[in-house]
Amino acid sequence: MSKLPLQFLKTPLLLSILVLVSLAFQVISQNVNTEKTILLNLxxxxxxxxSIQSWNSSxxxxxxxxxxxxxxxxAGLELDDKNITETIPATVCDLKYLTYLNLSWNYIPGGFPKVLYDCTKLDYLDLSQNYxxxxxxxDIDKLSSLKHIxxxxxxxxxxxxxxxxxLTELQTLYLHQNQFNGTFPKEIGKLSNLEELALAFNEFVPSSIHVEFGQLKKLKLLWMRLANLIGEIxxxxSNLSSLEHLDLVGNDLEGKIPDGLFLLKNLTYLxxxxxKLSGEIPQRVETLNLTDIDLAMNQLNGSIPEDFGKxxxxxxxxxxxxxxxxxxPPSIGLLPALTAFKVFTNNLSGVLPxxxxxxxxxxEFDVSTNQFRGQLPENLCAGGVLKGVVASENRLSGQVPQSLGNCNSLHSVQLYSNNFSGEIPAGIWTVFNMTYLRLSPIPPGVSSWEKLVVFKASNNLFSGEIPAEITSLPYLSNLLLDGNQFSGQLPSKITSWKSLTxxxxxxxxxxxxxxxxxxSLPDLLYLDLSQNHFSGEIPPEFDQLKLIFLNLSSNRLSGKIPDQFDNLAYDNSFLNNSKLCAVNPVLNLPDCYTKLRDSKKLPSKTLALVLVFTVxxxxxxxIVSLFMVRDYQRKKAKRDLAAWKLTSFQRLDFTEANILASLTENNLIGSGGSGKVYRIASNRxxxxxxxxxxWNNDKMDHKLEKEFAAEVQILGTIRHANIVKLLCCISSESSKLLVYEYMENQSLDRWLHGRNRSSSMGTSSVYHSVLDWPxxxxxxxxxxxxxxYMHHDCSTPIIHRDVKSSNILLDSEFQARIADFGLAKMLVKQGEAHTMSAVAGSFGYIAPEYAYTTRVNEKIDVYSFGVVLLELATGREPNSGDEHTSLAEWAWQQFGQGKPVVDCLDQEIKEPCFLQQMTTVxxxxxxxxxxxxxxxxxxxxxxEILRRCSPDGNGEKKTGAEFDVAPLLGNVTRLSI
Incomplete structure (x- = not known):
C-alpha cells in the first residue's frame, strides 16, 4: 500500500492533470498581476x-x-461617488472580462466616452449624475452586449x-433628467427585452408617444414625466401586458384615456x-392590482367609475x-387599503360614502369645493391615523361627527363654508397634534389645544370678544383673525405666546x-392692529420688540411713539392717529417737545434752583460711591471671572475677561427668543x-439648554466657508455665551426686505441699497x-430646521454663512426620519409635512431654502405672497395659472442679461x-444646479442662458390650506 501513491503518480493521465492545474494557477497569477497593474494605472x-487610496501594490x-x-x-468596478473629475481613460477596457462599470455621482466631464466601445463584454453601464x-x-449600438444603461x-x-x-439585449434604459432637445426614436419599440424605460424630465421637441412603444411586451416601467409630450395616449x-408603472405626468397629452389601460392585469401605478386629458374615465376596470390612481389636474368629465370600488x-x-x-360610488368607502382620497375642486354631488x-x-380626506350634501362620514378616523379632513365649500349639514373629537392623529381640520349645525365635538379642541384649523366658531375650550401652531380665521364673521383662553397656547406662531367683527378689549395676559411671530x-x-x-413677546416679527378703535398710548415696552412689520394705522392712539419706530422703515405704521407725536420726528408726525413746551413752561428761577440742587x-x-464700591468691585470681578469656563474651538485673540467686560447695553445689537446678541471689539x-x-436667569430653561448644547455640538466640530464660525463658548451655571465671527453685512433679510431689524449677528447701522442680482x-x-455640506458631507448629517433669510449672514464680501443652529439636530443615520416633539422653525418657511407630522429629514431644509430662493428672485417676503398666502403658495399659484415667470421677478433688479438666471432660480x-x-x-x-448656472463655474458648466430647470416642475398638488 505504501507504493500505491508512487505508482499512481506515474500514470500519464494524472501527470497531465497536474501539469494543467499548475499552468492554470500560473495563468491566474499572471492575470491578477496584470489586472493590478491596469487598475493602478487607471x-x-x-x-x-x-476615495480609492486602498488600491495599492501590496x-x-x-x-x-x-x-x-x-x-x-x-469583472466589475463600483466607482460611484468617488469625486472623480477626469475623463474616462481607455485603460479601463484593458480589463478583458469587465462586465459591470458604475461611475455614477461623480464629476466626469466631456462627451459620451467612446473609449468604452472596446469593453466588449460590458453588459452594465452606469454613468448617471455626472457632467x-x-x-x-x-453608433451607440457598438456596445452590443449592454443589458443595462x-x-x-x-x-x-x-x-x-x-x-x-x-441594442436588443437591453433590459433597462435610463435617460431621464438630461437636456435632450431633439426627438426620441420609434426604434426603441424594437427593444423586445426592455423592462424599464425612463425618458422623464427632458425638453424634447413636442412629440407624440410612438405607437411602436406598444410592442414592448416585457416593459414594466414607462416613465415619461415632463417630457413635452403632445397628442393622444x-x-x-394597452398591449403592454407586463406594464406595472405608467407615469406620463406634466405633459400636454389630450384626448381620452385608452380603455385598455384599465384592463392591464399587472398595472399597479397609474x-x-x-x-389636458378629456372625456370620461373608462368605466370598465379589470386592473385589480392598482394601488395608485392619480388623474388629477386634467379636464376629465363624467362620473367616477363604479368599478373603482373593486x-x-x-x-x-x-x-x-x-x-x-x-x-x-358607495363601494369606494369599503376599500380596505385606501389611505388617500382627494377629489376636491370638481362638480361632484350627492352624499359622501x-x-x-x-x-x-x-x-387624507379632501372633498372640498364640490356640491356634496348630507353629513360628513362618521368613521373617517376609524383606522386611527387620519391626519387631515378638508371638506370646506360644500353643502354639508348636520353635526360634525363626534368621532373626530376622539381622533388624536388629526393635524388639520377645514370645514368652513358649509351648513353644519350643533356644536363642534368637544374633543376636537383637545387633539394633541392639531396644527391647522379653519372652522366657524372659536370656543373657550381652545385653551386645551396645546400643540396648535397656526390659527387662521381671517375674513369670517366672528364677533364678540376674543376668548382669553387663546392666549394660553404655547406653540402658537401665527394668529390671523383679521377681517372679522371682534369687539371689546384684548386679553392682557399673553405670557404663553413665547413662540408667536x-x-x-x-x-x-x-x-x-x-x-x-x-x-414681552420675544419672537414677534409681524404685528397688525390697524383699522380698529384702540386708544391711549403705545406701550413703552414696544421698544423691546424687533418688528419687521408694524401697522397701528386708523386707530385713536395718542402720545409719543417709541423712539425705535421713528424712522422711515415705519412710514406707514401710524397713519390716521391724529394725537400721536414723536420726539425727533422723522416721520410725518408732530414734535412732542413742541406740544410740551406750549402746554407747560416752568419759571426760570425755579429751573435754576432745580438744576443746582440736582448737580x-x-x-x-x-464721591461716596467711588470709595464704597471700588474694593467690592475688585473682589467681585475676580470671583465672577473664576466662575466662567472658556471652551475654545479656534485660536483666539481675546480672553473671557474681554468678553465679559463688554456685555453692556451699548454693545447690544439684537435679541431673540433665546437671548441677546452683542457686538464686541477683540484685542486686534x-x-x-x-x-x-x-440663559439670563438663575434657573436654566430646559429647552434653551438643549438649544445651547445643539449649537455648540454642531458648530464646534464643523469647518466650512459657508457656515458661520463658532470661535468659543463661555459658560457659567446661570449664563452661557457663544462667540462667533462677526458678519459685517448682517443678515440677508435686511438687504432683501429693507426693514430696520436687528440681525442676530450684525449691527443696526447699515444703510441698505437694493441688492443686485449677481x-x-x-x-x-x-x-x-x-x-x-451639512446634509451630505458631515460624518453625521445635520438638519438645520430653521433655514431662513435672517439666518443667512453676509461677510464684508457678501459671502453667505449659514447661522443659528439652536434648533438643529444631528441624525443617527443619513436619510432616516426623526420625530421632533414639536414643530420648530419660522412660519412661511415650514414645510407642509412638518406641520402635519413633525417627521423630519433633510427635505424640510430643502423646502425652507426654496423659500429663500423665491425671496431672492422676487424680492418678496416669506409671508407676503398676497393677503392670504405665503410666498411659496403665491409662487405655485402663479405657476398653476400659467403666468409668465418674468412677471414674478423682482422689478427693481430685473435686467435682460439676468432674466434666464433669475428664471432658473x-x-x-x-x-x-x-x-x-x-x-x-x-x-x-x-x-449643483446653481453652480452649473454660474458663468464662473469650473468644468463643463451650463451658463445662465442655457440652463433651465422648468422641465422639473411636476407633481403639482393643491397648495391652499
Missing part, C-alpha cells in the same frame, strides 16, 4: 482620487472594496439616436395628472381639479388700550466678534453649499417647495 489616470485587487471579482478575475455633455453618439442626470443634448434600437399602450389594493385615489360630476374610513386606515387683528372693532404685555446731589453721590484693532448670550446669486450658491425655488417631499431635490442637486 487610478493614476483618474487623478489619484483619495494587496490583491479582489480585496479592494470597489472591485468585483468572479473566480479571481476582475457629460453633447449628443449620444449615433444608466445615463440619467447629465447634460446630454440633441436627439436620442435611432440605432439605440439595435396611443391605444397600443400617474396621468397635470395633462380595487381592493387601491391606496391613492386622486382625481382633484377636473370636471367630474355625479356621486361618489357613509362607510368611508370604516374598513381602511384613511390618512405673526399677529394680525386688523379690520375689527377692538377697543381699549394695547396691552403692555405685547412688549450737588449728583456730585456727592459719585478693528476686529469684532458677535456674542450670543443665553450678489443675490452669489449668496444663493454659498448658502446652498453650506447646507449641502425662481423655478428651482418652486421645485424645492413642492408639497411632496419625495419630489424635492437634495441639497446636493440644488447646489
Amino acid at each position: 487610478k493614476q489616470q483618474l487623478g489619484n482620487p483619495p 494587496s490583491s485587487p479582489c480585496d479592494w472594496p470597489e472591485v468585483i471579482c468572479v473566480e479571481g478575475t476582475v 457629460f455633455v453633447g449628443p449620444i453618439p449615433d 444608466h445615463l440619467e442626470g447629465n447634460n446630454f443634448t440633441g436627439s436620442i439616436p435611432p440605432r439605440i434600437g439595435n 396611443p391605444e397600443s399602450l 400617474y396621468l395628472f397635470q395633462n 380595487l381592493k389594493k387601491l391606496q391613492l385615489l386622486s382625481l382633484f381639479e377636473n370636471h367630474l360630476s355625479g356621486e361618489v 357613509p362607510k368611508m374610513g370604516l374598513y381602511s386606515r384613511l390618512e 405673526s399677529l394680525n387683528l386688523s379690520r375689527n372693532n377692538l377697543s381699549g388700550q394695547i396691552p403692555n404685555a405685547f412688549g 450737588t446731589i449728583f456730585l456727592v453721590t459719585i 484693532a478693528g476686529d469684532f466678534v458677535a456674542v450670543k448670550r443665553i 450678489t443675490r446669486f452669489q449668496i444663493a450658491i454659498g448658502a446652498a453649499q453650506g447646507l449641502c 425662481f423655478n428651482l425655488g418652486l421645485i424645492c417647495t413642492h408639497s411632496l417631499p419625495s419630489t424635492r431635490p437634495s441639497m446636493k442637486d440644488v447646489s
